[in-house]
Amino acid sequence: MASKRANAAGDEQPKLSPSGLPVREIPGSYGVPFFSPLRDRLDYFYFQGAEEYFRSRIAKHGGATVLRVNMPPGPFLSGDSRVVAVLDARSFRVLLDDSRVDKDGTLDGTFMPSLALFGGHRPLAFLDGADPRHAALKRVMIRLAAARMHHVAPAFGVAFAATFDAVEAELASCAGAASEFNKHNMRHMLDFTCAALFGGKPPSKAIGDGAAAKAYKWLAFQLHPLASKAIRPWLLEELLLHTFRLPPFLVRRDYAELTAYFADVAAGVLDDAEKQAEADDPGAAAVPVPRDELLHNLVFLAIFNAYGGYKIFLPHVVKWLARSGPELHARLAAEVRAVVPRPGTTITLSDVEKMPLVKSFVWETLRMNPPVEFQYGRARRDTVVESHDAAYEVKKGELLFGYQPLATRDERVFGHRGREFVPDRFAACSDDDERRRLLEHVVWSNGPETGAATEGNKQCPGKDAVVAVGRLMVAELFRRYDTFVATVEESPVEPVVTFTSLTRAAAASSAAAAGDHDSVVVVKP
Numbered sequence: 001m002a003s004k005r006a007n008a009a010g011d012e013q014p015k016l017s018p019s020g021l022p023v024r025e026i027p028g029s030y031g032v033p034f035f036s037p038l039r040d041r042l043d044y045f046y047f048q049g050a051e052e053y054f055r056s057r058i059a060k061h062g063g064a065t066v067l068r069v070n071m072p073p074g075p076f077l078s079g080d081s082r083v084v085a086v087l088d089a090r091s092f093r094v095l096l097d098d099s100r101v102d103k104d105g106t107l108d109g110t111f112m113p114s115l116a117l118f119g120g121h122r123p124l125a126f127l128d129g130a131d132p133r134h135a136a137l138k139r140v141m142i143r144l145a146a147a148r149m150h151h152v153a154p155a156f157g158v159a160f161a162a163t164f165d166a167v168e169a170e171l172a173s174c175a176g177a178a179s180e181f182n183k184h185n186m187r188h189m190l191d192f193t194c195a196a197l198f199g200g201k202p203p204s205k206a207i208g209d210g211a212a213a214k215a216y217k218w219l220a221f222q223l224h225p226l227a228s229k230a231i232r233p234w235l236l237e238e239l240l241l242h243t244f245r246l247p248p249f250l251v252r253r254d255y256a257e258l259t260a261y262f263a264d265v266a267a268g269v270l271d272d273a274e275k276q277a278e279a280d281d282p283g284a285a286a287v288p289v290p291r292d293e294l295l296h297n298l299v300f301l302a303i304f305n306a307y308g309g310y311k312i313f314l315p316h317v318v319k320w321l322a323r324s325g326p327e328l329h330a331r332l333a334a335e336v337r338a339v340v341p342r343p344g345t346t347i348t349l350s351d352v353e354k355m356p357l358v359k360s361f362v363w364e365t366l367r368m369n370p371p372v373e374f375q376y377g378r379a380r381r382d383t384v385v386e387s388h389d390a391a392y393e394v395k396k397g398e399l400l401f402g403y404q405p406l407a408t409r410d411e412r413v414f415g416h417r418g419r420e421f422v423p424d425r426f427a428a429c430s431d432d433d434e435r436r437r438l439l440e441h442v443v444w445s446n447g448p449e450t451g452a453a454t455e456g457n458k459q460c461p462g463k464d465a466v467v468a469v470g471r472l473m474v475a476e477l478f479r480r481y482d483t484f485v486a487t488v489e490e491s492p493v494e495p496v497v498t499f500t501s502l503t504r505a506a507a508a509s510s511a512a513a514a515g516d517h518d519s520v521v522v523v524k525p
């Protein structure tokens with residue numbers, strides 16, 4: 001807690017925080033109710049964009065990185081847009097400290113989607129870590145993630161092959177053709193997510209070709225208040241996406257179809273969870289989580305947490321690869337092929353563990369572009385938040401918000417190249433301690449990269465699987481291709497990456513020429 005100090009003569013000294021930083025008033029203001037949140041929303045979505053929205057306000061307040069700002073969507077979707085934004089690596093830590101922030105209902109920030117979208121239940125990710133239902137549900141998710149870890153690499157290998165067979169076919173369809181990665185990723189990563197988590201028939205077979213579109217529609221009904229540049233002109237988008245809630249009944253049938261799929265494919269997980277709950281607590285009169293509630297949680301886990309994350313994360317991986325160019329591609333290919341020389345085998349998790357440049361590349365992607373950029377939590381009590389140079393008093397009940405890319409690109413932690421993508425940043429560390437110190441501040445999983453999900457914290461239980469998938473993506477790409485060219489168009493949620501050429505690995509091409517491989521295409525500009 002902050003304290004006042006007096007010198008020998010009895011003069012009052014400025015208030016200092018526990019670590020000796022001057023305690024300052026939080027700069028910034030919320031402006032005129034209704035009108036200022038509305039104006040700020042336009043700045044945020046259209047006139048400035050998220051990053052500039054925060055950077056311009058930091059500059060306006062003399063470099064202060066703890067600020068009072070409004071966060072969209074504002075009127076009429078959220079009752080209260082006011083937050084205390086923490087915008088550097090040090091102050092951001094408050095959001096990862098479960099003893100200081102209450103995360104009940106804060107997943108989407110200043111608004112809460114209708115529970116009708118989740119079968120009437122409040123999914124795990126919306127529960128605070130201190131809620132006993134959180135522990136009961138999280139236990140199931142942690143066990144599931146651990147039990148299915150060995151399915152990640154083979155399932156990803158299948159999805160990768162399907163994605164890039166489709167990309168190659170599109171590129172080969174006519175001269176000058178291009179192929180958008182996001183479109184194929186969206187389709188095949190849903191199948192991957194379900195295969196990795198549950199096995200059984202993938203959604204594209206069980207539900208049909210429209211499965212990914214149905215999943216996407218359900219996500220859009222939850223997140224439309226935060227979407228931007230999806231509909232033109234923006235005035236129409238303002239009206240349709242940012243003014244009122246899209247009625248859940250419009251997605252009811254799609255959600256019912258998805259839920260029926262998961263009831264079938266995840267039946268074993270639901271049965272095991274019931275048995276396990278009895279084993280954990282033998283005298284209990286009832287299982288802690290009713291089967292129906294767990295089922296809706298599994299739908300949320302698979303589509304929102306996992307698929308939603310991969311849908312954003314993998315385009316960022318490919319984006320940074322595209323920008324890195326042929327020299328880095330050659331280094332990656334050499335590293336990958338030294339470990340997995342033969343095409344046609346599954347690249348395993350222990351294979352990618354032996355690839356320092358690949359590992360570094362993926363951590364750097366997660367540092368530069370944490371796929372979930374926003375974190376929120378409500379102060380459990382009056383508290384002092386410290387940035388690098390000052391401390392700020394936050395009152396109990398105030399909503400804290402962190403824009404993660406500013407925290408994970410902080411030059412005070414990552415050095416003068418903190419805002420640049422440095423592929424071998426984590427491979428070039430002088431020793432393991434130095435790497436660990438940096439990884440402490442890679443927090444895309446809502447916790448440090450050196451930490452782990454527990455029943456009592458809010459860290460992502462899919463963390464290890466996600467990092468593995470990133471590594472597998474890079475390894476699979478550079479086993480199959482020598483290099484590639486793609487254009488990148490930044491957009492608010494995920495970058496749009498469009499391949500214009502893929503150059504098959506020389507070994508794979510000659511194998512194909514010899515008739516060992518039936519679908520090799522060497523596509524060049």
Ligand code: HEM
Binds near residue numbers: 126376461
């Ligand atoms: C690229 C993919 C993924 C990303 C970017 C991601 C990111 C995150 C983040 C940021 C959170 C914390 C949200 C918050 O409270 O602010 C979270 C929570 C969660 N994630 Fe992941 N995740 C991904 C994949 C997965 C996978 C594969 C699983 C499957 C096990 C998973 C399961 C969960 C669950 C259950 C939670 C809620 C944890 C809790 O409330 O205690 N996620 N994830």
